[in-house]
Amino acid sequence: MSSYIGRRILQGIVVLFLVSFIAFIIFQYLGDPVMTLAGRYATQAQREEVRQSLGLDKPFYVQYFNFLKNALQGNFGMSYVTRVPVLDLIAERLPASIELAFVAESFAVIVGVSLGVFVSANPKSIMSKFMMTGSLFGVSLPTFLVGILLIYIFSIKLGIMPSSGRGETITILNFWRSGLLTLDGWRHIILPAFTLGMFQMALLFRITRGAMLEVLSAEYIRTAWAKGLRGKMVLFKHALRNALIPVVTMIGLQFGQLIGFAIVTESIFQWPGAGNLLLNSLYESDFPVVATYVIIVALIVVLLNVIVDISYAFLNPKIRYK
């Protein structure tokens, strides 16, 4: 098992190197740091000075090495627009994004998996057929449309839900501004979390159902039924545990997708998260922010994949003992 996990970690490191290289290109070559730092009316000599201070006169690999060294020390340069260290800018926005993703994903997993188990236990009922088609409809709805329609119905027509922002937040541990500790914060997170989680929910529902149906037709389940175990016992202890393997994999795989959808959701609900920051930085060509965001996302995705691989090994003895 350790060689399996070791291989996965190694693979993750290779990915991070590749992504850091792409981020370096965005940072160093797409933006024009010299122009930004020296100003539009700088003389040739002044520009040259800035170039040297940034190390832009050095060979390519030296520049890349310096970029990596700085990145590892948490130094990603300044935002072109706000003149604030990029990492601070993103770190300030990250808690909002993580809380939104967490609530959305929890909602998706709890509702999606429960519905999936229900449908697999009653495959012939009308409710199940209805839910299967409904879930197909759920994966056909674009995130942005769901968000807009929810705002229209609940914020504008009914006026019972706020349409933007995080509401009241409380700072914990000096750096984490949390909206999950106030009622107002929860009121604000419901619509965006539902918007973000709906697609995943529908997907997890379909995957759980598929995996359960496959497991339920296995011999050992028939044995469990035959020896007279209670329905709940068979369903949850014997079947679900095995059906969860593809579900866990899918949750891990889909988290990357969640980050993409989160950008759209944050933009619609004016959620003060990192995704919204990225979108604005793209509009304003604030490349240091874009490059740093890319690295942080890659770091999160790679870490999560390693965690999924490890939990996969725990769920599946075939891998554990290889």
Add this chain to the structure above:
Amino acid sequence: MFSKINELRESKIYKHFVSQPLAVGALIVITLLFLGAILAPVIAPQDPYAMEKLSLGDSLLPPIWMEGGKAPFILGTDVQGRDIFSTILYGSRTSFIVGISVVTISGIFGGAIGLFAGYFGGIFDSIVMRSADTVLSFSKTLIAMLLLGIFKHSSILLVILAIVISDWVQYARTIRGEVLSVKEEEYVLASKAIGGTHLRTIFKHVLPNAISPLLVVGAVDFGIAVMLEATLSFLGVGVPVTQPSLGMLISQGRNYLYAGKWWLIVFPGLTLMAIVFSLNLISDWLRDEIDPKVSNI
């Protein structure tokens, strides 16, 4: 002629198809929408992008069945007096162009890579599959958004390429998995044994037996590409402003929704949903038809 039709009627695939009313409905809907997109210049009551034909007097008219509605604006007009029905017809053209191009390019490119990776195995296979895993773990939306946002230049071709760059992966993975099992079959071994070249074996024996799951992937992917293009255009990094697109229509209508002008968003939104939902229904049906054992995802 008639015997052919009767033959078709007797065939299994036809019988299964007709027994699935949802799939039949979906196929009819998508065909109608496709025809509408192709024939937009003929059937649209107005060319919504000929500025001289627009009249501000027709600005923000509601759909025709509501009070204040006016012919020929069946589904109402936007702030510039554009007929919504016409803009939808033109906008869905972009959706279909992007969808068809993405599926074709990704399918051929990803399919070929997966085919060779699965057949030959080895280092090439490992590299392809590891990079596929990597691309898959990132969001297609994010990758396309970054590419288009960074280069600040938009065209329909760039949108297609920005989607394809991460989209080919699932075709490659699907066909590779299929090839891995097909290549152990006796007829493939036989082809090699009688001295068939690799190319002959691949294209004559492996490919025809490994390609059908790509149909399912293609149908789902078509919907995803359409949705992605709409999302990118909604965010302002998709097709250029001069190009009609459902996503952009929704983005423009957004401000008026808050003022109660729901038709600016609801009709383009419904069209988008109808395209994606029909494609998903069709792919669901195809999946059952091609391999009933594959779990419904």
